[in-house]
Amino acid sequence: MSTRLLQQEQKVTTWHGPLGWCAAAMAVLATVSALGLVIDARTLVDGQGVWLKPFKFAISFGLYAGTLAWMISQAGRRRRTLWWLGTVTVAGFVVPEISAITFQAARGVPSHFNFSTGLDETVFMVMGGAAYLGWLMTFALGVFLVAQRRVDRAMAWAIPLGMVISLAGMSVGYLMTAPTPGQAEGLASGLRLATIGAHSVGAPDGGAVMPVTGWETGAGDLRVAHFVGLHAMQVVPLVAIGLKLACRRFPVLAGVRTALVVVAASGYAGVTGLVLWQARRGQALVQPDALTVMAAAALVAGVCACAAAVVKSAARTREVPRLRP
Template identity: 70%
Template sequence: MAVQTSLPASRTHGENKPPVDTFHLGAIVRAHRPLAFCAAAMVVLAVLSGVGLVVDQRLVQGEPVWLKPFKFAMSFALYAITLAWMVSRVQRWRRTLWWLGTVTVAGFVLPEISAITFQAVRGVRSHFNFSTQLDSTIFAVMGGAAYLGWLMTFALGVFLVLQRRVDRSMAWAVPLGIAVSLAGMSIGYLMTAPTPDQAQAMHTAIKLATIGAHSVGGIDGGAGMPVTGWATETGDLRVAHFFGLHALQALPLFAVVLQSLARRFETLRDVTTRAGLVIVAALGYAGLTGLLLWQAQRGQSPAHPDALTLTVGAALAAAVAILAAGVVVATSRAIRR
């Protein structure tokens, strides 16, 4: 059901009936224009950055200079439109959520993407760059914006959790998605810590141009995968950061898919079954994020997992499959009784 259009969102607090889990673009825009327009702006920036990838041949540490703005713009577009969708479905604290979303756009997304794009125009690195006072200031601004973004996402999550929902599976998907996403965001802070070599140099009072890294067991700028740029010769913290961050979209989307499949599969028509499967999926997603983080911290590239990583991954997949089967069997028996 779409959000009512007769009154602004701030004046319809608690007046709508609980909406179904659909993606209604008009309702999303009306519910939170700053987030919706932010998502649209990020799509435009992604397109412009894509053009830059073609016409601008400059490289920064072996990567095309416009690759980072492109990736961050796409990620922020998903982040903003997902939050706007969640806000469009709430019944309580709509004004509070509107302000939290607006602060997220103004204090987190815009400063972060502006700094990244500005450094790309200059042809220098945006992250971990302490080459000049300007670079240090820009990175400090990005760090402050990231902290604010984490806090705003957490606050939004609290108010989103305390909502009445039509479907219990979505009631689980939203908080679990936010929780795993916050954990994924937190991995970014591990990248800002000095590497062992940098820490040793800092003890000798050497002024460093770079402090922090996303690579483990090597230096940033080595061989990387196409498009993502993830390291193929060393560990890369960005992989776990990426997967964890996008639990915010993955788990609610999984709940929506289960709702759609319930029309065809009788087993999924029971809300308890769908809720249980969402919980299992969240555990599996969190486990995968943890596995990728563990792999990176061992200095191992995601492109070349060793036998131990593959064994743990297989055990995780088996555990998820067994738990999912257990949920289906247990709820089916309960329904028959």
């Protein structure tokens, strides 16, 4: 193989350095935060440990950075543009937001919706600006990643579909920054509020919560849809990879792998929309009413029916008609 071909192959398989180092740094921060939860007894007003939020965000940002680094490594065109977009994403989105969250945790005060002092308000504004930039950079990266030529047609669908759902999940975060009805009344009366925005719907923040995630168990929680949607960029490509491995044992799937990826992505988008609808109605994830259960059952049935129809059509086309004697 010529030197030129070796260099081209090396370019294709090289991961994005800043995103890769960012993912590694997030793993370190998650470890440090986990230790903080053990040795630091301080809690916030909602009773959760001050290091829980840095721990969760470090894991989420680590997955985000690692996934983008892998996606960029698969690109064959516009690599320089993708490199710069990935670098700006690290410097303008991940680093400022996780730094703000960690800084507030070290101070022992909430990082989100905190307007108690001028410093707290400034920190939250920095986080908000970083989040907007992160959404724009993720969108731009998605556009250039979609434009790639890929031999793997299923992955060519999985990456853009995962990115679109992730952008929708990121957008749910903006719903949390809006003042609640009670806060809106206070602002209209000219009061200076210590908290503006909330992740709970139907009850104040700080009620009974689920372990680890911290999601509300007695009210709707917008963070559920935010989390589910955000991580579609990992789940949908993993479905494509899983189906590729399954094709070795079940060859019938080879011809319909792309269609199954589309079905899986549609179902995942449906789940994201379902938990958002549930939260907006002030209903906790662990306390679904009959309407939510029926909607979930209909979604599962629809996805299963579509997947079964796709596989059945593939099996039918593979059948070889027997010759009559």
